[in-house]
Amino acid sequence: MSKLNLQVQCLENFSGDLPSYESDLASGFDVRAQIEEIIRLAPGERALIPTGLAFAIPSGFEIQARPRSGLAIKKGISLVNTPGTIDADYRGEVKIILINHGKEPFEIQPGDRIAQLVLCPIVQASFEKVDVLSETSRGAGGFGSTGVN
Secondary structure (H helix, E strand, O other): OOOOOEEEOOOOOOOOOOOOOOOOOOOOOEEEEOOOOOOEEEOEEEEEEEEOOOOOOOOOOOEEEOHHHHHHHHHHHEOOOOEEEEOOOOOOOOOOEEEEEEOOEEEOOOOOOEEEEEEEEEEOOOOOOOOOOOOOOOOOOOOOEEEOO
16 A cells, blocks of 8 residues: 655644554544543534644645544534545644534544545546537436335
């Protein structure tokens, strides 16, 4: 597996260790809530949670913020804009928009793992205006047009 150097700045509100991959083949690394006191999310409520980290993402890449599967299945906790995109030219603190889709209130403790970030390559499109698009067997069918299964 190839690795790319990713510069990370620990901001004043950061404490603890740098993010790391939890297994050899993991695609995402966890980020933690850098908060001073517990944040309680009622069902349906959302909150912007600081991570205390900023990144110098290399040109040609982005970081995607994704939910942690354990929080999603066990507690109904997700990200409002999943995946969230952190562009290569952004140098501010990464913050995670958590939402409670569960039936019970959820408490975010200082230092809790709240999301995973994935470094992804990107390709920008060069737009070409055309009068007609090429045809496919699917055509303009969408939203279930290929069947239930």
